[in-house]
Amino acid sequence: xxxxxxxxxxxxxxxxxxxxxxxxxxxxxxxxxxxxxxxxxxxxxxxxxxxxxxxxxxxxxxxxxxxxxxxxxxxxxxxxxxxxxxxxxxxxxxxxxxxxxxxxxxxxxxxxxxxxxxxxxxxxxxxxxxxxxxxxxxxxxxxxxxxxxxxxxxxxxxxxxxxxxxxxxxxxxxxx
Amino acid sequence: xxxxxxxxxxxxxxxxxxxxxxxxxxxxxxxxxxxxxxxxxxxxxxxxxxxxxxxxxxxxxxxxxxxxxxxxxxxxxxxxxxxxxxxxxxxxxxxxxxxxxxxxxxxxxxxxxxxxxxxxxxxxxxxxxxxxxxxxxxxxxxxxxxxxxxxxxxxxxxxxxxxxxxxxxxxxxxxxxxxxxxxxxxxxxxxxxxxxxxxxxxxxxxxxxxxxxxxxxxxxxxxxxxxxxxxxxxxxxxxxxxxxxxxxxxxxxxxxxxxxxxxxxxxxxxxxxxxxxxxxxxxxxxxxxxxxxxxxxxxxxxxxxxxxxxxxxxxxxxxxxxxxxxxxxxxxxxxxxxxxxxxxxxxxxxxxxxxxxxxxxxxxxxxxxxxxxxxxxxxxxxxxxx
Amino acid sequence: xxxxxxxxxxxxxxxxxxxxxxxxxxxxxxxxxxxxxxxxxxxxxxxxxxxxxxxxxxxxxxxxxxxxxxxxxxxxxxxxxxxxxx
Amino acid sequence: xxxxxxxxxxxxxxxxxxxxxxxxxxxxxxxxxxxxxxxxxxxxxxxxxxxxxxxxxxxxxxxxxxxxxxxxxxxxxxxxxxxxxxxxxxxxxxxxxxxxxxxxxxxxxxxxxxxxxxxxxxxxxxxxxxxxxxxxxxxxxxxxxxxxxxxxxxxxxxxxxxxxxxxxxxxxxxxxxxxxxxxxxxxxxxxxxxxxxxxxxxxxxxxxxxxxxxxxxxxxxxxxxxxxxxxxxxxxxxxxxxxxxxxxxxxxxxxxxxxxxxxxxxxxxxxxxxxxxxxxxxxxxxxxxxxxxxxxx
Numbered sequence: 001x002x003x004x005x006x007x008x009x010x011x012x013x014x015x016x017x018x019x020x021x022x023x024x025x026x027x028x029x030x031x032x033x034x035x036x037x038x039x040x041x042x043x044x045x046x047x048x049x050x051x052x053x054x055x056x057x058x059x060x061x062x063x064x065x066x067x068x069x070x071x072x073x074x075x076x077x078x079x080x081x082x083x084x085x086x087x088x089x090x091x092x093x094x095x096x097x098x099x100x101x102x103x104x105x106x107x108x109x110x111x112x113x114x115x116x117x118x119x120x121x122x123x124x125x126x127x128x129x130x131x132x133x134x135x136x137x138x139x140x141x142x143x144x145x146x147x148x149x150x151x152x153x154x155x156x157x158x159x160x161x162x163x164x165x166x167x168x169x170x171x172x173x174x175x176x
Numbered sequence: 177x178x179x180x181x182x183x184x185x186x187x188x189x190x191x192x193x194x195x196x197x198x199x200x201x202x203x204x205x206x207x208x209x210x211x212x213x214x215x216x217x218x219x220x221x222x223x224x225x226x227x228x229x230x231x232x233x234x235x236x237x238x239x240x241x242x243x244x245x246x247x248x249x250x251x252x253x254x255x256x257x258x259x260x261x262x263x264x265x266x267x268x269x270x271x272x273x274x275x276x277x278x279x280x281x282x283x284x285x286x287x288x289x290x291x292x293x294x295x296x297x298x299x300x301x302x303x304x305x306x307x308x309x310x311x312x313x314x315x316x317x318x319x320x321x322x323x324x325x326x327x328x329x330x331x332x333x334x335x336x337x338x339x340x341x342x343x344x345x346x347x348x349x350x351x352x353x354x355x356x357x358x359x360x361x362x363x364x365x366x367x368x369x370x371x372x373x374x375x376x377x378x379x380x381x382x383x384x385x386x387x388x389x390x391x392x393x394x395x396x397x398x399x400x401x402x403x404x405x406x407x408x409x410x411x412x413x414x415x416x417x418x419x420x421x422x423x424x425x426x427x428x429x430x431x432x433x434x435x436x437x438x439x440x441x442x443x444x445x446x447x448x449x450x451x452x453x454x455x456x457x458x459x460x461x462x463x464x465x466x467x468x469x470x471x472x473x474x475x476x477x478x479x480x481x482x483x484x485x486x487x488x489x490x491x492x493x494x495x496x497x498x499x500x501x502x503x504x505x506x507x508x509x510x511x512x513x514x515x516x517x518x519x520x521x522x523x524x525x526x527x528x529x530x531x532x533x534x535x536x537x538x539x540x541x542x543x544x545x546x547x548x549x550x551x552x553x554x555x556x557x558x559x560x561x562x
Numbered sequence: 563x564x565x566x567x568x569x570x571x572x573x574x575x576x577x578x579x580x581x582x583x584x585x586x587x588x589x590x591x592x593x594x595x596x597x598x599x600x601x602x603x604x605x606x607x608x609x610x611x612x613x614x615x616x617x618x619x620x621x622x623x624x625x626x627x628x629x630x631x632x633x634x635x636x637x638x639x640x641x642x643x644x645x646x647x648x
Numbered sequence: 649x650x651x652x653x654x655x656x657x658x659x660x661x662x663x664x665x666x667x668x669x670x671x672x673x674x675x676x677x678x679x680x681x682x683x684x685x686x687x688x689x690x691x692x693x694x695x696x697x698x699x700x701x702x703x704x705x706x707x708x709x710x711x712x713x714x715x716x717x718x719x720x721x722x723x724x725x726x727x728x729x730x731x732x733x734x735x736x737x738x739x740x741x742x743x744x745x746x747x748x749x750x751x752x753x754x755x756x757x758x759x760x761x762x763x764x765x766x767x768x769x770x771x772x773x774x775x776x777x778x779x780x781x782x783x784x785x786x787x788x789x790x791x792x793x794x795x796x797x798x799x800x801x802x803x804x805x806x807x808x809x810x811x812x813x814x815x816x817x818x819x820x821x822x823x824x825x826x827x828x829x830x831x832x833x834x835x836x837x838x839x840x841x842x843x844x845x846x847x848x849x850x851x852x853x854x855x856x857x858x859x860x861x862x863x864x865x866x867x868x869x870x871x872x873x874x875x876x877x878x879x880x881x882x883x884x885x886x887x888x889x890x891x892x893x894x895x896x897x898x899x900x901x902x903x904x905x906x907x908x909x910x911x912x913x914x915x916x917x918x919x920x921x922x923x924x925x926x927x928x929x930x931x932x933x934x935x936x937x938x939x940x941x942x943x944x945x
Contacts, residue, residue: 019182019352022182022352022353023182023352026180026182026354031353031354032182032352032353032354033351033352033353034182034351034352034353035346035347035350035351035352036346036350038294038346038347038350038532040293058353058452059315059452059453059455059456060452060453060456060537061344061347061449061450061452061453061535062453062534062535062536062537063534063536065536149182199729199732199733199735200725200728200729200732202721202724202725202728226735227732228728228729228731228732230724230725230728230769231769232721232724232765233761233762233764233765233768234761234762234765236717236718236721236762237718237720237721237724237761237762237765238721240714240715240718240721240722240725240762241721241722241724241725241728242725243714243722243725244689244712244714244721244722244723244724244725244726244729245725245726245728245729245732246725246729247712247725247726248687248725248726248729248730248733249729249733250729250732250733252725252729266715267714267715267718270714270715273567273568274567274714275566275567276567336566336567369736374566374567374569375567375569377687377710377711377712377726378710379684379685379686379687379709379710379744381710382573382707382708382709382710382711383569383570383571383573383710383711384569384570384573384700384705384707384710384711384712385567385569385710385711385712385713386568386700386712386713386714387568387569387570387700387701387702387705387713388696388697388700388701388702389568389702390701390702392702393564393568393702393703396563396564397564397567397568400564400566400567564702564703565703568702570700570702570703570704570705572703572704572705573660573705573707573708573709574660574705574706574707574708575660575703575704575705576660576661576662576663576664576699576704576705576706577660577661577662578662578704579662579663579664579704580662581661581662581663581664584667599652600651600652600653603653604652604653604673604676604677604839605673605836605839605875605876606673606676607665607667607668607669607670607672607673607676607875608661608663608665608672609657609659609660609661609676610661613655622661624661625661625662627666627667627668628667629667629668629669629872629873629875630668630871630872630873631668631872631873631875631876633873634873634874634876634877635876635877
């Protein structure tokens, strides 16, 4: 079983990201769970969300304490919370940042998801973009399934734009 | 054709209500139930579902409106949690007393004070004696299936009792996972249209519903409910099998579900989503050659005494997990009832997961370790901070 | 046998309960003075005043509780009252 | 000759109401006006208790009672169920009137929230508040409809009390504030006016509210034969003006030729017997002011 933790700020779509990832994994033929950290956070506050992926039915219902992957949607969170807390020793981090390199003590991928999102979506909502980067970096889910899950979540033109943002990020990180 | 979608427990319940073709919905939003009524509102707004949706001003009115609608002879649905369920309390007795087959989703949440929006079972356990059938689902699939089954059970002429489908707040309500959605036509064929024979408000056949229950009749009305609850055990089992025949899914025998019970000396008894985490731990222990079983209570009312006795025969260590407490008796409700059911056994009762306190695999392991050492009836709080 | 849900299937079944026994005073309607204004008919809390086939108003003493509203409201004093003797 | 009042009795005799009960008179009139296609909703109270002790019922129309505070919500559920049943072809081309008949306590106090919700949501119903100005079912405790200076068991007169210390809650105006199509007041002493209003309300689509004053022999303290007379005095003194508000338009429906002194009304009732002439003067002034406000000189 693989566990992924998303860090974002309320309103940035971290919960939606966790759910899209769960759906994409399902389209890849896996079992999955996607859920928020059950808090009372409002817009702007640091929030977490989780995805579990497995080849067999997932029955565990506790929260995630030792994730295999961490995805950071907002670079300012790096100063606010310990995003790598509990991360497994061989864990991987994907961070939205303009910096090319980050030393978090773990294998880390960086991507300027905000730049891509602004470019393609016109708004700094990075959840789909960073999912593209996550898929490209980890190859845990296919780009095709990710795009399908995104198109399920956002209807019409908005869906297409989001799928495109994910694809751009996917390719960018895969090429690096 | 069944279609699989990755959805939350609240969405699964809403889809269940839509598939069941409910005709009147009366509901008031409350965390963590809200998504259920939002999804239903959207179905109606989009023209996918032609139900009457009363956006009442309180949960008390939600249940009152469901009672009015059900008494007029239509299939009704509502959903609530916690304070909302508590506000309905008085009306719950009236729904069962009038023998109205209302189905309700309760998204389990702790009761105030202090205010807490997270999961425990205190809200629905508090309503255990209201004459409602209570089903506790373990995952989103079971949530959807149980809503459909609930109508079949509630509307059975031998039963005519309301049914509460309980799912763990946030843990199921806010978690997406793959859920197989039955074909609409198949469900509608299975359930048919609700056409009550015993009571419906109709000027062409004027009856009086909800009269003064004088001492000469009141006790009999209670005995009727008592008997219907007893019959419900059979009906729930039958519906579980019927459902399996048509939709290819079943949940134990409908009342209880065992896991790894064969040759298990130590068995945990629990309700709701924690059973998943227990299974997870059981599988891990099995790899290490340790045999622990799980007995999941699916219907807390009617309480499956006979089945429990049978399934726990020969088991030495019985640990009961309670996501609720009975202050003053200082046990959980399920623990107390297991003690009454298995009078000659050692029962250890564990108070866990109150107000959203996470129940982790290591909590479960701690329980098993304690249970194996424990020599007498004992209640222990697990996961309490020092 | 108590019905399921204590539902009462027989509309108007209180007719079995003869409330005439409650009376202390008995209203007596003098048909000759009656102008058929229907005042007593509409104000009777029991619906105990009825119109017979000939169009005359009568008091049904099975149900009349003897409130005497009819007597009080009758514009022609056609309804007098006598002490009930049992 | 035309009959003045319909002959069909949808409310059976043999009920356990007090001799001279005003609520029974109201129900007979309301059902004569509404006819058979009606579903009655009662909340807990006198009317519910004295008409339905199992296994007998006085009702010849479908009737339901659940609890005290939820008449509006139960009626809402029934109204929507009728809509749903119509989709199935039941009650074709028939207008079934949902008619909550609920006391002042169940309306103005404990049931106000459910009533407000039902009015605001626009359910098609004829809500009748039968007002006997206190909790008569439980022994004459004050409600928010109990008038100023009336005595009640929870507002008794005494050295430091003149009985109820607050004026009556203005329910029809509260109902009207919901912007519903029809609000009216009525009194059982004016049967034609009352029945006309009920009939009108039945025909109107949407929520309607009729506040009916209904004297109570036990709670108010008078001889049973005076039920109608006292109701008439309440109207003729201006204590309880009869009016309607139809689509926002206010209209007095009965204008007494000359308002009688309030004292005539007050002195007939034991619930006011502790009052001095000066106290009655205060009440008279209060009534005068309210009448002026409504354009009833």
